Amino acid sequence: MSPESQSGEVPARSKRADAVRNQQTLLAAAAEVFVTSGVDAPIREIAARAGVGMGTIYRHFPTRADLVVAVYRHQVEACAEAGPNLLDSAGSPLAALRQWVDLFVDFLVTKHGLANALQSDSSGFEALHAYFLDRLVPVCEQLLDAAVDAGEVRPGTHAYELMRGIGNLCIGRDSDPRYDPRRLVELLLQGLQRPQSS
Amino acid sequence: MSPESQSGEVPARSKRADAVRNQQTLLAAAAEVFVTSGVDAPIREIAARAGVGMGTIYRHFPTRADLVVAVYRHQVEACAEAGPNLLDSAGSPLAALRQWVDLFVDFLVTKHGLANALQSDSSGFEALHAYFLDRLVPVCEQLLDAAVDAGEVRPGTHAYELMRGIGNLCIGRDSDPRYDPRRLVELLLQGLQRPQSS
């Protein structure tokens, strides 16, 4: 990865100080607004919260996805990095996969509307989809393959499809007590396991 | 149910002829537009296609859900009625459940954005969610219970949750070759099977 071209955290040299400051402010404001109003919150609301104009927000984050990615980058990275670790620490590849999926689900369900946005075909969200998948599918694939190799999981399922399936299951109006994404994800994982016997 | 109070097909007496005609026209126009632009199509587009004004469409179908329900009512009914029949005709309760779920998935994936709308928390779609679930959950429950009683499916899963899960899996930008809802639904059904045995 190129050193500091991304919209992350390190004050990139050659950028004006106020620009860097505003970017930070925007990130913080967005993070706050996202927990309150979800990732679909009106751009104006974020701009207002940050005390900047509309132009500023668009200049720093041309699409909504850029902003969302910037806000959650750390957590996505953490999730991605947890994969290999779990493969070592967990008892079996399947256990590792299960724990990792838990991590991913926890992440999604605690972010208002994130799962929705991930699959949304609305303008500005395609890049979000792309980032999440690019970053996490390889990790999932590693865990999945390991579980298949260990004979714990039947072959034939692709990581991409599994990830999207899990993401989809996490979509929903929040806190309907009758719907718990975790239970369905668990069902999915059950279905992944090898009946093999017969 | 009261005889002809619904927005269905029979020309209700005591309504002006032009009103009935317009309702039919709107239904037809909406059906056409839905296949092209999805169920989120701008109201104006539907009104234009039907050759009526905005007021007319809102008078006949106060919320978007009313319109969508009216358009798909027949198919939902057909799906609902297929349940008991399958229970008779299919070899086993599980087979019936499987076929019924297939029916449901086929219905959803062929309607642009319907699955999305079902779970959407946008204004005007709650009623859609309600209608589909009210109508189909009992049917699903019947099939599910039968399969559980036959020992083919483990107990503990609620029809409501299963239905929503399936609906969610059908969400997605259309025709990404790497994502086939059917495969994941199949996985879910797999997970439903085989009681823990050991």
Add this chain to the structure above:
DNA sequence: TTAATATACGGAACAGTGTTCCGTTTCGTC
């Protein structure tokens, strides 16, 4: 057939949100 009335219609008008654009301000440098 015509007049009266209730019903339904059309579309302008208002509101909320995304997105662009450009005159103005501020920063960094000389």
Add this chain to the structure above:
DNA sequence: GACGAAACGGAACACTGTTCCGTATATTAA
């Protein structure tokens, strides 16, 4: 302190949902 480039702010435009009311039409009564 002055200058040029970079960044800012927010007005303006586009698109969509929703409401409201003056007008047109169907129905019924005379």
